[in-house]
Amino acid sequence: MPGSRLSEQDRIEIAAGLRAGIGYAAIARQLDRPTSTISREVNRNGGPGRYRPEQAHRASRQRSRRQANPDRTQLPGDNRDDCPALPAIGRLTSLFVDTGMPHTASGVLAFLMTAEDGSSVAAELATTLRVSPAAISAAVGYLQAQELISKKRDEPRRRDRYIIDETAWVRATIAGARQNAAIARAARTGAAEVGATTAAGERLAGMADFLDHVARDITASAQRWATLLR
Structure with a gap:
């Protein structure tokens, strides 16, 4: 139920979904939970490849006990x-x-x-x-x-x-790709200014080509990952 804590059975189903290669969004729909709840639960407990439902549930119970006794917690x-x-x-x-x-x-x-x-x-x-x-x-x-x-x-x-939410790395990665693309544009302009056939011009043009290629690949990869969170 949305808003309630994950049960041990919920965590077992999360583990089963991860083994089956199901994305966080699909697991969240199965459990009627926000996608962010599933992504935080998995990442907090070892990540997709190391998630263990029994250990995750035990850790959650320990956190609950600490929260239930705030006077004993500094x-x-x-x-x-x-x-x-x-x-x-x-x-x-x-x-x-x-x-x-x-x-x-x-x-x-x-x-x-x-x-x-x-x-x-x-x-x-x-x-x-x-x-x-x-x-x-x-x-x-x-x-x-x-x-x-x-x-x-x-x-x-x-x-x-x-x-910080589950889309933070997607946004940051795309922002970084935009920065690389901006550097590529500046390098290409510089190559034209110093002369495309000069050693410096060729160096700048090569950098621009590489950064453009990387920016496109990174953006496409981040966008594919974002679809798993929907």
Whole structure:
């Protein structure tokens, strides 16, 4: 039932669907759930190739017990050992940094990826990552520009909530492809300006051809993946 927690039987059916090669959207329709619920459930518990329904259900029950006793649970920033996602956050942060992403933005992205509902507010991010609110502001601005996260205003509490959903990587990948295409256009213009038959012109033209080809392939692949989420 939409809005209720996944049952162990739901998780068994998710595993069966994954083994059969069914997409997240189709599994979600079978269970009458949002596609985002299925994608988060699978990605939170090892991904399509390593999803185990019994382990996933056990982990969910443990999270429920912690949420049912909030007086005994500290914020991750107060006692980082109480946050089971911290090892994953650390690994993902390091890998994102290796790609050239700023460190705090990497931490924010890793935190949102491992958050139960894929969202958080600036105060929680600053506490967990142990950085200043200004650093969080810069980080979320960077991630929004990359189309990796979105922002929703929580009017009653007068604060912004930052969200990552199952289409984030599709949007970010297509945005990256657009950037490659823009570089290709600039390179092609540069080749004409320096002379197409010069060594520099040939180098620029070759770069333009490659980036155009990659941008088209990446965009097509991302769009095919997006159809699995519908």
